[in-house]
Amino acid sequence: MSIKIIALGSGVCANGCAPGPRRFPPGFLIDYNQQLLLMDASEGIRYRIEDAGYDYGLLQEVFLSHVHPDHAAIAQLLQAKLCRALWGEPKAGVEMMNVYLHEASVQGFEQSWAWHHPEAGEKMNHFPDKFNFNIQPIRGSWEKEVFSGLTIKAFGVYHGFGQHPALGFRIQTKEGVIVYTGDTGIVDSLFENVEKADLLIADCGTRIGREETGGYGHMGPGQCGLLAYRGQVKELWLTHYVGFDAPAAMESEARKSGFAGELKVATDGLVWERS
Known part of the structure; x- marks a missing residue:
């Protein structure tokens, strides 16, 4: 029995804004005993699933944190699965x-799907066989x-x-x-749900020195560190950051909270696994 999570995308909604290697928008693939679960499905996610060594056609469980386009290019993934089944x-x-x-957000998806596939009429599944x-x-x-078990x-x-x-999502298994x-400012529900997590993947979309709880709805590295510290988290990944702050500075800011666990500024392809 084993669980593995792969960062298929640690970036944001745009690239070319900051120095550093290219990072794709969000997506995290979980392999639980050869069963696949995806959290967030940004554009081109099927290619990144394949690049990680998996068959996107076998993906059956997809969870969307929210439906901004850099997290929810779901129509494209559904069409790819459909055409894969047909051909x-x-x-x-x-x-x-x-x-x-x-x-x-469900009604909006249904309207979008009808826009993509007017030839299907009122059917959501137009090749049900x-x-x-x-x-x-x-x-x-x-x-x-x-x-x-998951x-x-x-x-x-x-x-x-x-x-x-x-x-946000909390995944519980006996392995970890x-x-x-997901994308969020720092709120009470986070502290209630991160407690004693083996791995916390935290939105770090706000720059150092610009952290605020009442803003648009992203955290900075100091807030992520505080969340991990108070939750007694074992390992923290900072993700969904633009890249204006140096990774070393992000780590230093997160450590100011007192968090002493494993800390990584996430990059695409980062892996965590337990058995």
């Missing part, structure tokens, strides 16, 4: 996918055992001036606990 060799797992997103997907509305406190819990967070429905904040 590819028959393979168990290719024929379906579940997409979980905040209940307040080949491929079916399910849109699962969820909210904070929702919880499910997605795979035997439970995921959603919790509400703060983003887009509080106007954008957004979620992973928490992904």
Whole structure:
């Protein structure tokens, strides 16, 4: 029994703004005993799944923290799965996918899908004998055992001036606990849900010195460090940062909270695994 998580994207909604290597927008792939779960699906995510050594066609469980385009290019992934089912060799797992997103964002997805596929009429699944997907509305406190031995819990967070429905996720297995904040400012729900996590993947979209709790809805490295320290987290990844601050400066700022655990400024391809 094992769990592995791969950072398929540690970047933001734009590139070319800051020095440093190219980083793709968010996506985190979990391999739990050869069962795949994806948190956030930015553009081109299927290629990055393949680059990590996996078959995107076998991905069946996708969780969206929120539906900003750099996190939720979900129509493209669904179309890729559909066409794979139509044209590819028959393979168990290719024929379906579940997409979980905040209940307040479901209607917007349905309208978008109809815009992409007007030829399907009112059907969401227009080749039901080949491929079916399910849109699962969820909210904070929702919880499910997605795979035997792996439970995921959603919790509400703060983003887009509080106007954008957004979620974080806590994944629990006997091998370890992973928490992904999604995009958020620092709020009480984070402290309640990161407690004693083995790995905390924290949004670090605010620059050093510009951290504030009442802003748009991102954290800075000092806030991420404080969250990890108070939650007694074992390992912290700082992700979704633009790149204006040097990694060493980000680490130093996060350490000011007193956090003494493992700390990494995430880059694409970073891996964490336990068995």
